[in-house]
Amino acid sequence: MKNHSKVSAVIEAAVVFALVFVTSFYDVFYSFDSLLRDKLYQTPRGINNKIKIIAIDDEALREYGPFGTWSRGVYADIINTLGEYPAAVAMDIMVFGDMDSQGDKALSEACRNSGRVVAGSYISYTSAYKTDENGKPYIDRFHIEQIEQPIAAADCITGFVNASPDDDGIVRSAFLTVSAPELYGDESFGSLAAETYYLYCKNTGTAANTPTLDDNGRMWISYAGRPGDYEHISMSSLLDGSVDPRIFTDCIVLVGAYASGLQDQFSVPNSSDQMFGVEIHANIIQGLLDGKCPVPANRVLSALAAAAAAVLAYLISKYSKVKISTPITIVMTAAYIAAGVMLNGSGLTIPILYAPLFMVICYLVNLGRKYAEEAIEKRKITAAFKKYVAPQVVEEIAKSGSYHIKLGGENRHIAVLFVDIRGFTPMSESLEPEQVVDILNSYLNLTTNSIFANGGTLDKFIGDATMAVFNAPFDLDDYIFRAVKTAWDIVSGGNAIESTFMEKYGKSVSFGVGVNCGNAVVGNIGCDFRMDYTAIGDTVNTAARLESNAKRGQVLISQAVYDEVKDRITAEPIGEIPLKGKSKGVFVYSLTGITGEIKTDKQKGMSAQ
Structure with a gap:
């Protein structure tokens, strides 16, 4: 059984590992993981005050009119006004084709005279069906159809201004360089942000950082500022x-x-508000300046880490108690997320969704399984207890969850009842087996129902005898009187059905009952593969001896029992009688009637007041 359990655990762990590895490796929940990484990784770190924006804002539009009608001389005026003060000027503006010759000429001259301008070009992309170096076909969504250059391309550096949103429309990365061998041979083209950064480094004598790129040649943008954070001055x-x-x-x-x-x-990962394209270029430039260019970690290693974490969480939640596995799962989840944030800060980005997600799923699955197993076990125990304890009592215990099975024995004060059928042996010799069983079952049904009706526990059947205990395995109010009342119910019920079997079989039997109370050892007694819940000790032995001395239809109770219930019964003193196995006799009474009712703990408290 243990080996089967181990094999099952290994198989389950292997399934968890494979599921998490595949899901993480193929980034099945890319969109959700991206959104989570946006929240955790894209936190503002403070903008660089060396990056400033000349804004073509609503104020400029009111002053200069509709944007499409402007002369390029306006941009020439911006460049000339800035003069030699900036280290680099990036023009994120579309200035393609001839417009007005005077303005176009002024812009070209301004760019040439400044020597600090990077003008925006634009790439026209289309989707194209291609094959990779291994001959595997794929669709290239960024196939370059044309690169349109600004009119001042001959007089300044150019850089493409295109943003490259992910499938969900959020700009998380950017191409720094592109090439189109079919159109331009070996020539490569830089982005507006990259060309501006390199021009700044050249003009200020700053050593340029070499950005790290992902497998697709993109730089992942580590946004330093949110929309509106960078200092911006109206063009006007x-x-x-x-x-x-x-x-x-x-x-x-x-x-x-x-x-x-x-x-x-464009939509950006660090804000619900959209960001202007010029601000995205500013963030890319700051990422290059700060050396903050995180790249995705190796997919295999990331998937292995996520799968290993999930398997560990699975094993912990499977074999640990809930009060242990719960905080461990929380700590592991938080630690994995914290590690992801730290790695991103150091330039390595890992998927952040898969390990925490599957750790929580494994925890919840095992939690649900434990609750299911406990429910099944509870039903088994409840069903088993109903064979020994009054069903209504079992239902109440199961509902409240107040009882916990205790292995081994405990010392409890209990009442013990023994009842035996008188004349059973000679009767069985004169009747058919089926008739004997019919009579026996009827009488045992009477004793069992009487025990359960009074809240007792059916300990065992011993041939034609029955043993019951009261106040075990759980506390029971007024348990001594309950035992006495059970004895009286059995004798009274026996008298009622005696005539039935006399008419049916010409035979009848009756009961002898003994009741005693005192301390006894109760609990699960036996070995690890076979045990019974029972009571042992002198109190039990005395009750058995009283039953053996009782006559037909008689209930014998001990002095200890009588002292507890004498105000609610009628009894005749028999006197002290010797009992087998005891050196000293026991004073006993013969029960003749019940005059009172069972008292609950609440009723006892009220009577005491």
Whole structure:
């Protein structure tokens, strides 16, 4: 049985491991994991004040009119006003094709004279069916169809401005460089953020960091600021002289849309509000400046870690008590999440959903299994107890959960009843076996129902005799009187059915009953594979001796029993009689009637007052 249990546990652990590994490796719940990583990993760390934004905002639109009608000379004025103060200027603006020759010429001259400008280009993507180096087909959603360059491309550096949202529309990563061999041979093209960063490093003599990229050539963006965090100055304020351009000294200046109507906003992981594209470029640049470019950990190692954590949680919750497994599961879940956050801070990103999710699932599954097993065991115990204890008492105990089985024995004060059928042996010799069984079952049914009706515990049948105890295995109010009343019910019931069997078989039998009370050892007695719940000791032996001395239809009770119930019974003193096995005789009474009722603990308390 133990080996079977071990094999079952190994199989279950293997299933858990395989399920978690596969789910994590293939990132089955990518969207949910991404949202969770957004909440845990994308926390603001403070913006870099060297990054500033010239905002084409609502104020600028009111002053200069509809955006699409502007002369490129406006952008030339921005570059000329900034002069040589910034270390780099990024123009997140679409300036493609000829518009007005004077404005276009002014923009080209401003870019050429500044030498600090990165102008925005735009990549037209399409989906294309391709095969990888192993010949496996796939759909490339970022197949470059065309790269459109700004009109000032010959006079400045260019960088593409495209944002690359995930399938759920959130921008979490960005291409820093792209290439299109079919169109441009070996030439590669940098993003606006990357080209601006490298220009800044060149002009300030700063050593450029080498960003780490994922397998798809993307940089994962570690957002430093939320929408609106970066310092932004209205374009109008710069051009009308309200702002001194010296505040941009040695800074990175980004010029871009900052009005909702310009439709350059994207969903980002660190805010429910959308972020302007120019702010996304600012966050990418700060990530490069800070060296905060986290990359996904190896998928196999991440999946192995998640699977191992889930299996450990499964084993702990399976073999530990709930009060132990619950805090351990909570600590393990919190520790895994904390480890993920720490790893992300050091540049390594792991899926954060799978291990905690399956640790909790394993805990809940084992918790449910334990409750189910306890419920089944409880039903078994309840069904078994109903054979020995009054069913209504068992139901009450099962409902309240107040009783706990105690292995071994305990010393309890109890009342013990023995009842035996008188004349059973000679009767059985003169009747058919079926008739004997019919009579025996009828009388044993009477004794059992009488015991249960008074809240007693049926200890055992001994041939044609029955043993019952009261106040064990659980506390029972007025248990001594209950035992005496049971004895009287048995004798009275026997008298009632005696005539029935006399008419049916021409034979009848009656009972002899003995009742005693005192301390006895009660509990599960036997060996590890066979035990009985019973009572042993002198109190039990005395009750058995009283029964053996009782005549037909007689109930003998001890002095100890009489002293407890004498105000609610009628009895005739028999006197002291010798009992087998005892050196001293026992004073006994013959029960002749019941005059009182069972008292509950509450009634006893009221009478005492």
